[in-house]
Amino acid sequence: MYRNTKIDLELIKKYDKPGPRYTSYPTAVEFKPIDSKVYTKELNDILEDDHPISLYLHIPFCENACWFCGCNVIISHRTDVARPYLKYLFKEISFLKDVLKDRKKIDQFHIGGGTPNFLENKDFEELMLFIKDRFDFTENAEVSLEIDPRHIDYDKLKLYKDLGFNRISMGIQDFDKNVQMLINRVQDEGLLKRVVNDIKDIGYKSLNIDLMYGLPGQNVDHFKSTIDKTIELSPDRVAVFNFAYVPWLKPLQR
Template identity: 50%
Template sequence: MNALISTVEFDADLLKKYDRPVPRYTSYPPATELKPEFEEVGFRASIAVSNYKKTPLSLYCHIPFCETPCYFCGCNTIITQRKTLAEPYLEYLTRHIRAMAELVDTSRLVNQMHWGGGTPNYLSLPQVDQLWNTINRYFRFEENAEVSIEVNPRFLDKNYLLFLKDLGFNRISFGIQDFNPKVQKAVNRIQPEAMLFQVMDWVRDAGFESVNVDLIYGLPFQTLETFRDTIYKTTQLDPDRIAVFNFAYVPWLKPVQRLIPEEALPPASEKMDILKMAIEDLGAADYQFIGMDHFAKPNDELAIAQREGQLHRNFQGYTTKPESDLIGLGMTSISMLHDVYTQNHKRLKDYYQAIDSHQLPIEKGVLLSAEDILRRMVIMELMCQFELSKNEFEQKYHLKFDCDFDEYFAAEQVELHQLEADGLVRLSPNHIEVTPAGRLLVRNVAAVFDTYLSQKAVNSFSKAI
């Protein structure tokens, strides 16, 4: 095991110095490089190649509807209490699933599926059953596939959870954000503590294999002490994984955030204190730091995969699965093939129109070059394993450089040595290691190898911390 995996250090001066906008590197090139000029034929060609290679599949299914807005949310959602809107969406989604299945070799097995949103449990149980059966009619699943769903705990009961588990979902995630009632009211997400503990009891009783919860720091009216209480109560819930996201206040991009009282946001110094406390208290509760904002129990698959150097990353975040083709189903969802990324239309009208025109509902995409793929390998190795052995890297990806690694990436050496001088990395002839103090800034380390970064990063990406 890499000794660095077991520890993370909080260095306030380093965090302040490097707290600048950088991609989250759920992909490389970043999603900002997807362009509307992309042609559908490129996607179809990449699918054909992966059919030949028999690459495993990962499915993402997007349910965009929410009954009420959460003011902190940055997702692509449709806020409505008119449940009838889900009916035509499911009809078009069924047609989309069928069109994708016609392109994919059905002997390829699905090893992972996730339903996200929006609020997937916006759907009624008959609608969930309908969508589940549609997907299973057109795609074949591995026996031990990871099948997960996001739920909003405010719109759940025990029967709904038992139904999900009986269908075949084995993993579940839900957002807590903060236990404090004042914070919840300020972001329009009121979830009484007793309700959250009740939902967790139902989840455990239903027998889900893994439970993930989300927290957010930097919300209005949060203080160090109130969020310490949230961390404590979250550990009492005993989830398998915990994500602690930094709230990015970007009302110019997400107009709903204008409803948040800006003057109530904690100052930058207190956000730093809150982050430090969260890391320390989660570590004391025996949660392993996976990367950026993710924590997991030491016996969780994410933690094990990281210790074994087998952790991966895609548009859905960290994953234990090997390189799979991610197929996005539904509006705004993203597909991630070996050398092509695409995103579906973000507006219902455009999504429906494309399907009615017998086209794939792709709004934009990007075709990766060989150089993009090579740099993606480097970036993901650093993001997931926190180290890169140059010799093992070549062997792992069956690469043969015309020159050695340092010569190939000669232009990046200056920045790497600057990061080393600041204590973010350790460099040796064969290794790049992210230090415990650099782990919170691993996005900055990965950015050294990103040739797409420019001034647009200021408006396109969230800050590192």
């Protein structure tokens, strides 16, 4: 049963202040340059409690540039450009393992980007086997992956499931074709439905869909339609982000 929620507009106005996005904690504004000694000390401090850890891996490669995006990405149509990066990622994973040894299990694991499904299947499988060979996961660990639905097929989704992933997050942002063209992320509604059906058919425990408001060309009616179409897809979770207009950092937004 649904209940209408009373919205206090005065409360919204009171706390409507600019601030960092809570896509990670601590938030990005708290990050600062550190050397290896500080990094090692922080990792050793983690060992003082018995809690499992959360681990995030960033794959900063995309085949196409989304003009709304504020992430650190490298645009390329050649998947082999990721391999030098993966070598350094393997080194950092090994360093993390050497510090934490066998005293920590992973309870939450997420690969984001960029576009993680940019990687060739063999490279992705090598990465995951490398991690699983060095870390144990808790019995009910959330193992999630961000995908670009424009560059995915059933076999890739099945591979990810076989490698232990149980949650998928995919960006739709907006169903309106005009908005999609303005942000350079055109994805057919039929394609999105097919990918969602594949995710459910393969048996993932959870599906998250990202939407974004404040994009060029959006209006209230169109975004309401996007919300209605998202509900029809029956995701387990919906994340709604505001468009961060930062052309001084991301010239593609101009």
